[in-house]
Structures are given as structure tokens and as C-alpha cells.
Amino acid sequence: MFTGIDRNEIKRYTSPNDPDQSNPTVFTLGLLDPNVRNTIEDCTSSFDIDPKNPNDKPKVNFSLGKRNHLIVKYGLKGIEGFIHPKTKEQIKFETKSGHFGGKFIEGVSDDILDMLPSNVKVELAEVIWNEDKFNEGEAKN
Numbered sequence: 001m002f003t004g005i006d007r008n009e010i011k012r013y014t015s016p017n018d019p020d021q022s023n024p025t026v027f028t029l030g031l032l033d034p035n036v037r038n039t040i041e042d043c044t045s046s047f048d049i050d051p052k053n054p055n056d057k058p059k060v061n062f063s064l065g066k067r068n069h070l071i072v073k074y075g076l077k078g079i080e081g082f083i084h085p086k087t088k089e090q091i092k093f094e095t096k097s098g099h100f101g102g103k104f105i106e107g108v109s110d111d112i113l114d115m116l117p118s119n120v121k122v123e124l125a126e127v128i129w130n131e132d133k134f135n136e137g138e139a140k141n
Contacts, residue, residue: 028078039101040070068125073107075128
């Protein structure tokens with residue numbers, strides 16, 4: 001039997017790649033609303049068919065950077081122990097409300113997203129996106 005997904009589930013996540021394993025940054029991750037997830041898929045991939053040659057293979061394009069950015073924007077729910085590059089102080093986690101995926105939804109502020117290294121975004125996006133494996137590994141809250 002299948003078990004449904006609790007979209008309100010959150011998970012505390014520490015990266016195995018954190019340079020300070022004795023005092024790591026802790027990310028609080030949530031699952032994506034299905035409409036938001038579908039919108040991310042729709043706005044970051046395309047399939048182009050040549051109308052003059054409809055039997056040719058379609059051209060497939062993926063915007064992986066944009067995809068990872070959006071997944072983290074709407075799936076990251078908190079950060080503890082993330083240091084601002086200039087002030088060297090812990091950042092205050094902030095979100096902004098806006099419309100995305102046909103919903104009014106909270107997303108991480110662009111200031112915080114811009115500070116996340118791209119390899120960290122890729123890692124977090126993978127954990128958030130793989131909802132069927134979301135509860136594996138670390139204990140959930």
C-alpha cells in the first residue's frame with residue numbers, strides 16, 4: 001500500500017559537506033506544494049518540436065540553476081548558524097510573500113538565496129525535490 005505525503009512535514013538537515021562538522025549550519029526543509037512543484041517543472045523545462053519536421057526528436061531544455069533556485073526558495077523553511085559574509089554574524093532568516101504556482105506563498109528572501117553557494121543550493125534542492133525520500137536519514141521534527 002502507498003502512504004500519502006504530509007505536505008506540512010519539515011526536516012532538519014545538516015550537510016555532510018559542511019566545513020565545520022562540529023558546529024554545522026542547520027537547514028529546516030519543507031516539502032513543496034503540488035501546484036508550486038508543477039509550476040517549477042513547467043517554467044524550467046521545455047520540449048520544442050520542429051513544425052517542419054514533426055517526426056524528428058524534440059529538443060529538450062532544462063534550466064537547472066533556475067530550478068534549484070526555485071526549489072530552495074519555496075522549500076527552505078529556516079536556517080541556523082549561517083554566517084553573513086561581511087558582518088560575520090548569523091543571518092536572520094527572512095521570507096517574503098508572493099504569488100507563485102497559482103498561490104500566495106512564502107519564499108526565502110532573495111538576499112538570503114543570493115548568499116547560498118550554488119553547490120549548497122543543488123544539495124538542498126535535491127533533498128527537497130526527492131519527497132519520497134524526504135523522511136529517510138535524519139530524524140524529522
